[in-house]
Amino acid sequence: MIIGILKEIKKDENRVAITPAGAEIMKQNGHSVLVQTGAGTSSGFDDAAFTRAGAEILDTPAAIFSRAEMILRVREPHPGEFGHLRAGQIYFSYLHLAASEPVTRALIDSGVIAIAYETVQKTDGSLPLLAPMSEVAGPMAIQEGAKYLEMAQGGHGVLLGGVPGVDPASVLILGGGKVGINAARVACGLGAKVHVLDMNLERLRYLSDVMPPNCFLQMASPAAIRELIKNADIVVGAALIPGSRTPTLISRDMLHTMKRGAVLIDVAIDQGGCFETSRETTHADPTYILDGIVHYAVGNMAGALPRTSTIALTNATLMYALEIANKGWREAMKTNPELRRGANVVNGTVTFQAVAETFGLEFTPIDELL
Amino acid sequence: MIVGILKEIKSEENRVSMTPAGVEVMKQNGHTVLVEKAAGSGSGFEDAAYEKAGAEMVATPQEIFQRSDMVMHVKEPLPPEYDLIREGQIVFTYLHLAAAEELTHALIKAKSINIAYETIQKPDRSLPLLTPMSEVAGRMAIQQGAKYLEMAQGGHGVLLGGVPGVDPGTVVIIGGGVVGINAAKMACGLGAKVYILDMNLERLRYLSDVMPANCFPLMANPATTRKLIKEADVVVGAVLVTGAKAPRLITREMLKTMKQGAVLVDVAIDQGGCFETSKATTHSDPIYTVDGVVHYCVANMPGAVPKTSTMALTNATLPYAVEIANKGWKRAIQENPEIRLGANVMNGKVTYKAVAEAFGLDYTPIDELL
Numbered sequence: 001m002i003i004g005i006l007k008e009i010k011k012d013e014n015r016v017a018i019t020p021a022g023a024e025i026m027k028q029n030g031h032s033v034l035v036q037t038g039a040g041t042s043s044g045f046d047d048a049a050f051t052r053a054g055a056e057i058l059d060t061p062a063a064i065f066s067r068a069e070m071i072l073r074v075r076e077p078h079p080g081e082f083g084h085l086r087a088g089q090i091y092f093s094y095l096h097l098a099a100s101e102p103v104t105r106a107l108i109d110s111g112v113i114a115i116a117y118e119t120v121q122k123t124d125g126s127l128p129l130l131a132p133m134s135e136v137a138g139p140m141a142i143q144e145g146a147k148y149l150e151m152a153q154g155g156h157g158v159l160l161g162g163v164p165g166v167d168p169a170s171v172l173i174l175g176g177g178k179v180g181i182n183a184a185r186v187a188c189g190l191g192a193k194v195h196v197l198d199m200n201l202e203r204l205r206y207l208s209d210v211m212p213p214n215c216f217l218q219m220a221s222p223a224a225i226r227e228l229i230k231n232a233d234i235v236v237g238a239a240l241i242p243g244s245r246t247p248t249l250i251s252r253d254m255l256h257t258m259k260r261g262a263v264l265i266d267v268a269i270d271q272g273g274c275f276e277t278s279r280e281t282t283h284a285d286p287t288y289i290l291d292g293i294v295h296y297a298v299g300n301m302a303g304a305l306p307r308t309s310t311i312a313l314t315n316a317t318l319m320y321a322l323e324i325a326n327k328g329w330r331e332a333m334k335t336n337p338e339l340r341r342g343a344n345v346v347n348g349t350v351t352f353q354a355v356a357e358t359f360g361l362e363f364t365p366i367d368e369l370l
Numbered sequence: 371m372i373v374g375i376l377k378e379i380k381s382e383e384n385r386v387s388m389t390p391a392g393v394e395v396m397k398q399n400g401h402t403v404l405v406e407k408a409a410g411s412g413s414g415f416e417d418a419a420y421e422k423a424g425a426e427m428v429a430t431p432q433e434i435f436q437r438s439d440m441v442m443h444v445k446e447p448l449p450p451e452y453d454l455i456r457e458g459q460i461v462f463t464y465l466h467l468a469a470a471e472e473l474t475h476a477l478i479k480a481k482s483i484n485i486a487y488e489t490i491q492k493p494d495r496s497l498p499l500l501t502p503m504s505e506v507a508g509r510m511a512i513q514q515g516a517k518y519l520e521m522a523q524g525g526h527g528v529l530l531g532g533v534p535g536v537d538p539g540t541v542v543i544i545g546g547g548v549v550g551i552n553a554a555k556m557a558c559g560l561g562a563k564v565y566i567l568d569m570n571l572e573r574l575r576y577l578s579d580v581m582p583a584n585c586f587p588l589m590a591n592p593a594t595t596r597k598l599i600k601e602a603d604v605v606v607g608a609v610l611v612t613g614a615k616a617p618r619l620i621t622r623e624m625l626k627t628m629k630q631g632a633v634l635v636d637v638a639i640d641q642g643g644c645f646e647t648s649k650a651t652t653h654s655d656p657i658y659t660v661d662g663v664v665h666y667c668v669a670n671m672p673g674a675v676p677k678t679s680t681m682a683l684t685n686a687t688l689p690y691a692v693e694i695a696n697k698g699w700k701r702a703i704q705e706n707p708e709i710r711l712g713a714n715v716m717n718g719k720v721t722y723k724a725v726a727e728a729f730g731l732d733y734t735p736i737d738e739l740l
Contacts (some may be wrong), residue, residue, distance in 0.1 A: 012522070014521055014527060030602075032535065037410055042521065042527065042624055044526065044527075064574050091458070091482045097448040107456065127488035132533060132535075135534060136529055136533055139529060139530075139531050139560070139561075140529065143513065143516040143517055143530070143560075144517070146513040146517075147513055147514075149673060149675065150653065150674035150676070151384055151412070151653075151673075151674055151676055152382070152653035152654050152674055153674075155411070156414060156677060157384060157413070157414070157674065157675045157676040157677045157678070157679075158508060158675055158677045159675040159678035159679075160509075160513070161503035161509050161555075161556060162678060163502060163506055163509065163552070163558075163682045165502075165681070165682060165685045166678050166681040166682045166685065167681075174492075178558075182533070185561075186531060186559070186560055186561070188559070188562055189531075189556075189558070189559025189561065190556055190559050190560065191555075191556075191559065282522075283520065283522035284522055303521075304520035304521055304522055304523075304527065305519070305520060305527045305528060305529045306521055306527040307526060307528045307530075308527065308528050308529040308532060308533065309527070311535070311536045311537075312533045312535060312536045315535040315536065323455050348471070356564075
């Protein structure tokens with residue numbers, strides 16, 4: 001199969017959908033890899049590295065769209081690219097269609113096979129192509145919190161880990177999933193007092209087994225949140241419910257019970273955010289202050305660390321991309337239920353129920369198309 | 371004794387020289403404490419907290435200077451205060467006179483008793499009133515490195531701790547003293563690969579005993595520095611030579627061998643910096659890039675986290691301040707050799723040799739004045 005790797009054009013998106021190491025594996029499996037010039041630069045992979053791995057470097061996205069049987073991408077297609085999409089072409093990337101009607105319609109009209117990273121799902125319910133980005137965003141949340149606690153940044157001037165003789169900061173992490181555990185691990189490593197709240201008792205038991213002693217676990221409840229935010233220096237919103245809007249865990253009228261100069265980090269902002277007062281920000285202008293509380297709510301946090309994020313993402317996507325390339329999309333979906341869940345728009349029909357419902361479109365079960 | 375606590379007037383200085391808890395201890399020892407209004411607000415201590423501890427709130431610095439037997443500050447007196455200092459008055463604060471000729475002359479002229487935090491020294495040659503700030507700066511250095519590795523900040527986009535399946539960042543810490551070990555502790559806690567270089571083999575043995583397994587202590591020499599900076603994502607300059615200018619460890623020429631988008635954090639900037647390309651920056655504009663390498667060189671790093679820094683500093687200064695207040699300066703210096711080394715300018719005479727030498731002034735051993 002001919003695989004096409006496009007340069008990302010979305011603002012603040014510096015990742016790339018395959019590494020030279022991944023291109024080499026594709027080649028070993030008998031596929032051709034086309035890479036748009038400069039696609040890997042921000043992630044630390046120059047064209048020469050892709051060439052050495054056996055990829056062919058092309059100048060324009062148009063050339064890649066016209067030759068590739070599968071487009072491998074980080075982000076959804078941009079409006080300027082809609083016209084390039086070809087019927088029967090596979091488009092495998094993050095799509096987040098429920099949030100974008102124009103992209104959904106463009107994929108329907110073009111007749112592509114659109115498979116979304118974020119809905120590929122394992123039989124245990126986990127989302128293997130979202131997990132790596134949660135693993136990046138979790139630790140980053142603590143680094144951001146530590147930075148924005150500085151007084152010049154609006155914070156109240158506390159060092160996260162304290163120093164001998166001075167109390168460390170208190171970190172409250174709402175949600176003990178992938179983001180939460182990775183945030184907690186780093187906050188504990190910095191020496192903070194860390195509280196993690198989760199609603200799943202089994203998960204709390206697991207966290208209790210693996211986390212260090214400065215990590216305190218509690219069953220999540222509105223009462224526990226109300227109590228713990230009073231003393232928190234950093235609150236990390238890490239409650240993510242796949243495919244639906246995040247619940248609001250801290251309302252505006254709760255902010256006044258918090259310390260002036262505490263920092264809220266909303267890792268769930270891509271799903272609407274878990275604080276009532278969250279509004280999405282960018283890496284260029286990441287924070288704002290409301291009622292004395294610093295808010296950090298950057299969408300696509302992992303985009304700031306493209307070297308790590310690209311490798312983390314492609315470690316997870318490569319084997320699915322390889323399976324699609326080796327078997328073709330139909331056979332891959334027939335034999336792998338994880339990939340079947342990734343089918344969003346196929347041959348002009350919507351095959352993911354939540355997307356169809358969001359826009360009042362007809363839903364076609366993927367099985368009818370296989 | 372009447373002890374006066376002044377509000378800091380230097381830019382970006384939010385610390386205060388005594389906490390309400392310290393006031394209470396002073397009162398218990400029979401002293402009167404005057405606190406300038408709002409002196410503690412930058413550190414989270416309201417006037418009401420000082421009043422509850424038994425302090426008298428005073429509106430102006432003039433009144434504090436007029437009534438106090440000992441004034442305490444964090445930073446050195448600034449020109450508007452020179453004429454307020456009274457003959458025989460004890461001034462106990464950071465002074466850094468060897469870098470401040472005008473201030474030295476002002477203190478000589480005032481005939482005050484000027485005891486410098488930074489030259490108080492224990493028999494083991496450690497500097498107990500610099501240590502707390504080194505602890506804060508060392509821990510902060512890693513937070514800064516992690517933050518400025520973000521691509522939007524000029525960094526090359528690497529998550530310091532990595533994620534499962536992706537290499538963590540490499541941190542090189544030059545100097546294994548108080549700054550270095552605290553930086554290493556944080557970097558190790560984040561999960562980075564940490565190299566710490568020191569020239570003292572005993573210190574390396576100690577580091578090897580106490581640091582986690584992801585910390586590699588190495589003998590410092592130019593060859594090792596040259597080799598390690600090539601793979602470093604963050605380099606922390608933590609070489610402080612007491613009372614002398616910091617040595618130049620990384621030249622401009624060597625920057626070329628580093629990764630583009632790596633971050634240099636120069637904790638020694640207050641002593642001139644240990645990288646040739648370092649120039650002091652501020653918390654409001656902390657970084658600049660030279661030859662593709664991000665430089666963070668904020669002078670007075672602990673000023674960004676005044677709550678932690680104030681407590682760390684006053685934990686260390688209070689016992690000395692109490693001893694001076696209880697015994698009077700003469701007896702305190704006679705009985706405590708640590709305080710004796712703090713005597714810088716006394717009754718119009720320079721009693722600290724390095725200061726006298728720096729400005730070609732007469733040196734008077736402190737013993738002649740006791």
